[in-house]
Amino acid sequence: MDLENFTPGLSLAGGLIIGAAAAVLVLFNGRIAGISGILGGLLSLPRNDMAWRITFLTGLVGAPILASAFGNPATPDIQAGWGEILIAGFVVGLGTRYAGGCTSGHGVCGISRGATRSLIATATFMATGFATVFVQRHLIGG
Template sequence: MTIEPSWIYGLIGGILIGISATILLAFNGRIAGISGMINGVLEFKPSEIWRVFFLGGMLLGGIIYEYLLPFPKTPTYDVLVIPMILGGFLVGFGTRMGNGCTSGHGVCGLGRLSVRSFTAVISFLASGMVTVYIIRHFL
């Protein structure tokens, strides 16, 4: 028996992300921006061990979902490695330039009604739309 993916899975995932971000902010006073967490983990400060647990929980949750639960698995795509690596570097550059990633600005910043995050999210969305248009119509 296979379970077909639907919008319900996206809704449940979004609710879980919102709950985890809210819990982190309420109990730790921290924003759940992943780029900031990774940066904090790389600094190796003992007072920032919570970041390791948060990121480890995300990885463990993905592993449990993918390999232990009977839900639909993550779709696979045939991709070219070099463009994918280049895209990763561009995302990292944009994260540094935008002073945060989509999770920090989109999930947490908008929830706090941050004007900077609203501006960043509009930029993310506009850039994505322009990129898709160029790829589909010119490349």
């Protein structure tokens, strides 16, 4: 564990903000805050609900940019090339289609609603992530 960068207070605050945003979206718009579904809705027809999708995604991308104006945010150290990142993004996209949603939709919104499908999907996401890190660190030697 990287105790130098361990920030439980900021992590808790971030989690509370994500939970509040998901609750506001479902209460006032009747929509689930699943990022893959929101983005996918922009790419499919009919496009009668684009405004809220664009607003949500703009906030998702704009928040870190705005936060950087108020301090020195942590810059992620991604130890992969663009090819690896693109392949990983494609595989994640396939997984979200297969699972009927992503970690935000299932993990944040589905589990909080008590959806068995979301519990199974999130457990699968987590197990796959654990296995990937194990293989990368212990078997491949990354």
